[in-house]
Structures are given as structure tokens and as C-alpha cells.
Amino acid sequence: MLLAKVATHYRKIRGTKTMKSLADAGLLDRINGSARLMIVSDLDSTMVDHDDSENLSLLRFNALWEAYYRHDSLLVFSTGRSPTSYQKLRNKKPLLTPDITILSVGTEITYGESMVPDTGWTHHLNRKWNRDIVVEETAKFPELAPQSETQQRPHKVSFFVEKVKALEIMSFLSEHLEKRGLDVKIIYSSGIALDILPKSAGKGEALAYLLQNFEVDGKVPLHTLVCGDSGNDSEMFTIPKVHGVMVSNAQDEFLQWYKQNAKNNPNIIHATERCAAGIIQAIGNFCLGPNVSPRDIKDFKKCNVDIFSPGHEVVKFYLLYERWRRAEVDKSEQFVKNLKSGFCPFGIFVHPSGIEQPFHQCLDYMAKLYGDKTEHQFRVWVDRVSSAQIGSDTWLVRFYKWELSGDERQCCVTTVLMSLKPDGFTWVHMHQTWLEGSRARDQTAWCF
């Protein structure tokens, strides 16, 4: 029903930008047809576990996504956060770059890395909405404590309020606002946050709008998985045909909603795992594709995975590199020899400092650094892996390689030329440049 409603609105507004924006962001070139899987995930306490200072489940998800899904699937983050507070989280946590970002509880939709806003969506939210009236009416409730200025947005007015008061205030407010001619939606989340939005906004409506646009273009993802933990996520679970996972740490108000509204829906599970680990669990549960993160593979030689994907190749190499510097693998010459066998002996690595060196020399240097990061919470992840086959056995692979060491975080935009041999990929040439603003203070400390 939600979908039909949005479809009607959709026809009324001046046309949407979803397809054009996705094309501009280069996403449609990558996904030639329908996405195999679209994951639409909340961030706080769903993708991101604030109790996990090492971000292990998030890093497990990242490795899984870049190895097996990035090339033909869509990653959508749908958060209650405003653009500024989303940016803060990105600077703090190892989040991947999503293809689509839905912000401020479904009131803002943006596309691609550069986050091009969907102005059609914003325009559509103005119907029966007047922010000033909302502010005026809510000021009559002293129990409502306004959230910080950065969380207040054109189509979102947010407060904190105690659980015991919330229900009563919500019903009073809807009545008052309706009398003043507005059509609003009031959502309570995490037992503390109260958001007032236009009725046509929200995480569910925003997702329905995206799906509707995909449908117009005949590109509805084969599968959609929505992931959440709190009240503002529940709407996403009402969209027809989507799979849903409530992570194990879901909030009371969300579990309550599930009991009353969706208990018999076989497409929704309450995971036994927390946050991103619950998302991985759901991928397995609904058989949506590979569900073993490369981070969970101890010995790549023994596992039967698709070694012919450039994404998997890149993820695997950097995992082995991380394990070497964290001393999580045995210090053996064989390990370095195995790594070397994947690199062309005459291949050149152009270091971000501009210095050119043969691959094998770089690997010899790396070999000396065994265990140097055991005490630095050292982590490596790759983002936005993309690849193009440019010859019968040649691939050009591009990705963002991130490294976290202590409080320092660096990133290089990386291009690798690989050739595919019967037993896997060989790295032929590699070039890195610093991502603007994330250059290492000591450039010589950067290995790969």
C-alpha cells in the first residue's frame, strides 16, 4: 500500500532524479541491469556497533561486501543522522561508501560518493508541512528537550523525551498539528528520540520511493534486505517483498512493533548476532549470496572461494598484509614467498610519494615489518572496489585502500593492473596517490 501511495505522489511530482543521479554517479555502468542485492541499513547500532571499539563486525561486513557484492549490488545507508553528524560518524568509524545515502530519517536522499541530493524528493515533502508551526506547537510541551541544532533539518524537528511521557505527548501533538492543517508523522526511537516529519517522509517512504523509481526503469533489485535496530527503522520492514533483519540488540519499541505487526512474516528475522554480524547472518539465513566474510577465513588455500574476482583478490591481499603486521600469522619465509608468487617479478609499484620500486623489493621491506603493529589497533580495509576487463586476461582494478593505526587514518586511491592466470590473479602494476586530506605524516611508513 505504501508503495502504491508513493507511486501516486511520484507521478505528481516533476519526475525523479534517481536514475539520472545514479547514472551520473557511475553506478549504472557498474550495475548493468538490476542489482543482485540491495542492502538498506541503518547505521547507529545496526551497521555500527558503538560497543565494539575494534569495529570487528563492521570490518567483517566490509570485507564481505567488497569481495563479493560491490560489483553488482547496491549499498544504501538509511540513518536518522543529519549530513553533518553522518560525516562525523564516517570520520570515526570504518564505514564503506554507500551508493545511496538516506539521511535525517528519510527526509534527505543523496546519490553516490559526492552525495548529489534528490531535489525531487525534498520538493515532494513540502506538502502539508510547515516547520514553523511544528516548532511553535512543540514549544508548548516543556518535557520535549530539543536536540542539537545540527540535528534539526528542513523536514525534521527532533527532541529527546522520556519513555513514560512519549506516548501521551505523541498523541496530543498529532491532534494539535492536524488541527493546524499539517500532515505529520511522529516517530519514537531508542527509548529517547522523538522526530516530527512530514507524513510522506520516513525511512520506509524513502525506500518505497527508490524502489518505485527502479521499477519505472525496470531495474528493481533482485533482492532487498533492510536492516535496523530501532523505532524509525520499522517502516522499512513494511515494504512488500523485502527481507528484513532486526539485529539482536534491537530496541524495545522496535521488538514491540514487530510483535504487533509482523510476527508472522517469514521474511523478517530477529538475528542472534549484534549489529553488522546480524546483517551477515541474515544474508545467510535468506540465502541472498555469499555469507562468509574473508575476514573469517583463516587459510585461503584451503577454502573453496571464487578466486577469479578482482574484489576478492584485493580484499584477500590486504587481509594477509594486516595479519602479517599484526603478527596474526606465523612468521615464515613461506608466507612471504606465497605472497610474492601473486606479484609479477618485474612489476612496478608507484608509491604515493612518487617513488617507483619493483613489487618484490616492497614485499621484502614488508617482510621486515612483521608484528610492528601489534599494539596499534592496526586495521586495513578497502572501499569502492571497481574493475574493468581491458584485455582477454587483463583487468584494471581501482579502489580506496584505508589504513588505521592508533589514531591515524590514511587512504590511498589505488589502481592495479592484474592478469588472470589459471591459478588466480597476478599483480602486474600498481599506482597509489593520497586521497586528499589523508596523506601520511611520514610517507615512508606507508607500505602498500
Ligand code: GLC
Ligand atoms: C539519530 C538522529 C536523531 C534522531 C534519531 C532517531 O540519532 O541523530 O536526530 O532523533 O536518529 O531517529
Ligand code: MG
Ligand atoms: Mg539505529
